[in-house]
Amino acid sequence: MSTNEYKTILRIDSSLRGDDSISRRLGDNVVERLLRQHPNATVEHVDLAGGMPSIDAAWVAANFTAAEQRSAVQRERLAASDAAVAQLRRADAIVLTTPVYNFSVPAALRDWIDHVCRAGMTFRYTEHGPEGLLADRPVYLVVASGGVELGGPVDFASTYLRQVFRFIGISDVHLVGAERTAADSDAAVAGAMRQLDQRLPAVAGAVA
């Protein structure tokens, strides 16, 4: 096994549309391509369609309490967040799929972001401003929009997600965009597949 062979691919899906979801179908394709390059990798799957508990006052208080001073209740309150951060840390690559919902991302993905942006764990404050603490790694960011031009002035989804990853130390983000699915979903998917053929060329054409 070469040293840069992936052991773990983390896949996170957030569309509420299940099998009808364009972003999830494209995510399947990305994962398949990665597995052809890294056949021994394990895929860990987080499906946010069922929601993720929002952080609340007790969560914030627990997070702001020094780790060694947290009560058992506080440790329990942070357990899901700790697990989400650990999952991110061990991922060699991340495939994150999302639709654009109301110019941004689905609420459960927003909740997941609250759980993984943890001062002292995934970022820290310095005199020069915040600094990401996670090692860089590839992120395949699959975004489907009904009408919004990805990267355009009202795309607060892909630009937001890029900033979240940058904030925690990850800047190797590859956007795979199926944009304007409402106008022509076949054309949107074909455009995303062309981007994929460029970004994961080693297996271009090998995946249907």
Ligand SMILES: Cc1cc2nc3c(=O)[nH]c(=O)nc-3n(C[C@H](O)[C@H](O)[C@H](O)COP(=O)(O)O)c2cc1C
């Ligand atoms: C609740 C909701 C809000 C949406 N808001 C937007 C939006 O603000 N901008 C946009 O371009 N498309 C919007 N869409 C359309 C979806 O982004 C589009 O249908 C996308 O292809 C869905 O991805 P999926 O097939 O993976 O679920 C919205 C769809 C839903 C269900």
